Amino acid sequence: MSTTRTPTEFAALIGKLRVFVENEVIPVEDLRNAHDALAVDQSIQKLRQRAVAQGLGNPRRPVSEGGLGLSWEECCSYLEQAGRSFLGPGALQCAAPGQPDIAALDKLANDSQRKRYLEPLMRGEKYSCFAMTEPAPGVGSDPRMLMTQANRSADGWVIDGHKWFISGAMRADFAIVVARTEAGVSWFLVDRDNPGLELVRNIPTIEPFAIGGGHGEIRLNACKVGEDALIGEEGKGLAYAQIRLEGARLFHCMRFIGLASRAMAIAQEYAGLRESQGVRLAEHQMVQAMVADAHIDLYAARLMTLDVARKLDAGESIRHHSSMAKVFVSEAVNRVADSAVQICGALGISEDLPLSMILRMLRPFRIYDGASEVHRSAIAKRALSKGLVA
Template identity: 45%
Template sequence: MNFDIPAELKALQEKTRRFIAEEIIPFEKDPRVTAHGPTEELRNELVAKAKAAGLLTPHASVELGGLGLDHFAKAIVFEEAGYSTLGPTALNIAAPDEGNIHLMEAVATEAQKERWLKPQVAGKIRSCFCMTEPDPGAGADPSMLQTLAVKDGDDYVINGRKWFITGATGASYAIIMARMEDGSATMFLADMDQPGITVERSMDALDACFTGGHGVVSFNNLRVPAADVLGEVGQGFRYAQVRLAPARLTHCMRWLGQARRAHDVASAYARKRQAFGKALGEHEGVGFMLADNEMDLHTSRLAIWHCAWVLDQGGKGKNESSMAKVICSEAEWRVVDRCVQVLGGQGVTAETIVARIWSDMRAFRIYDGPSEVHRWSLARNIMKPPKAAH
């Protein structure tokens, strides 16, 4: 594994860093940043800036208008974008669109790409991914899927209810996971403005970083033509893994940028703030927290880069992405939590960006599988008998 950053990628890293600092961070206190995420107006303004800078949707293929970044390159650029709470929105790499773009490019037909993917890569539309359901439906255990799709002539009729659907309000289309009558699962594509789809409400959440917030969505006799099946009928769970393994990793990349931002704010404060006759950071209680931050940031970056390397080598990366998700979500959370402590009163108010990052990041330990599920999955693999040596 060679983790040296090539010169051209180093230049892209510096370009992204300057763009975020000069063009995006000034918008962080814009009143259009609401409790349910940046408004569509603000998103469009930020996307236009990224497009003008040549940084829009960098993970999409060059043929579709992106930069065609591999996983290691994404790790570099996404961390820089994540340095601002609005950076992923600007670059069109925020969840769920980033993962949906990856899935659509891998699985969708040419007609589906023309209809939905190309305008999405151009930043003109957003999407949502409808899998999570209220109890007793699918959550961390997707096999509990309750939303049902029944074949009716050339169509499928879908009924069910989803919740915590990120970006649902204002999304142009949805990828819907539904159970078939034989118990398998299938993904369907549907425009959100058609009869049969209702966004019931937006859910109040700790985070405020996703345009469209988190919605409750119901499907009532939604008719989806067979041409709008995503991939093959009955292969929904397999396609979910195509999406989730890289999506877990890109969460780690973006939040690493946020954690680094919080650490930079806390470190600057610890150097300047005086307490008991010396700089705050010169007290071991504070200095050790900053040292622990450096180690957690370093460990997270190595975990991300290793998993990115596995994926770039053609590996499935399922175990590696699970490990990276747990390592990074917990380490990066520790960094931000320590920063709140170092900042004291500054850390629990909007005087700095850290309180906002703290609130946004807490859910990272739950998104795309809580830490406990990933540990359980890894433990099951550990308990399998070792393969015989040849």
């Protein structure tokens, strides 16, 4: 499973991480500041310093470069623990959009781009965002609808387009902009201070503790970039998107399993204390059924995620399996969080407990990185066209 640690050493790392999250990260969560981007970011920065001091954080970065060098399989356990807190992924440098951007740039960036963008991003000195989604009639779940254009100029490229729901845009030092060129869909690096990039607004959503300040709306108005802004090869952007999205989906699954597990732990504790009709909630069969279903869902979600992670470590294509895992896990964690809220009743929907915020945090995952309906369609088309056996 690991090329850097024995099973005993890895178990000790996970134990250390769990203690850090439970004792140092979760206590810092302030539900009153859940939508205060500055306060959230300040908390994360302080926690990141503590994490680094304890030898935690940056799970995918090589050990030689100061990271933990974890395999995808090992990340399943690591990110589940990190994901138990709203602040954990940011503090431990495994949050989107930075982590999937790092994974993509690590495969695609040239030497100059690595030095200017990737290495500072990996060190936590810079922040990134991935600018693909557009207002209608632009691209959403269908990449063929991409409207943003990049045209060659005498000394580089000129990009024009309108992007929104760009995670991390409010904080990003640079954007990976997806645009259409003569050769097809392509990727470009655009600095935040480029005069052709306009940050229009932060779009409020239901999510608390949004990393990077939330989701921004961006306009690219005759945005000029140099020839060296092109990432990889022109026209290969859709293939590159798969590189980024497959890992991103898996990281979301890992983190959100942790958050859903925490929600059910809170509900189980409450059910063991609260009485109704003369007995504890935990003795009511309807409550027992919700707890049982939650454990079944999380068990299955962990196994699916672990299987996809092992395939990724083995260098296998995970396109089909990651779609199935993403659909199942995104819906399973929502069921678990919803049951946790239901068990706790009025207290569950209040902000005296974090349950309602956990539910709000998990709900968008059924849309992000491909809506469940889009994935189901793609899964069925592959199965029917290739004669795949279920």
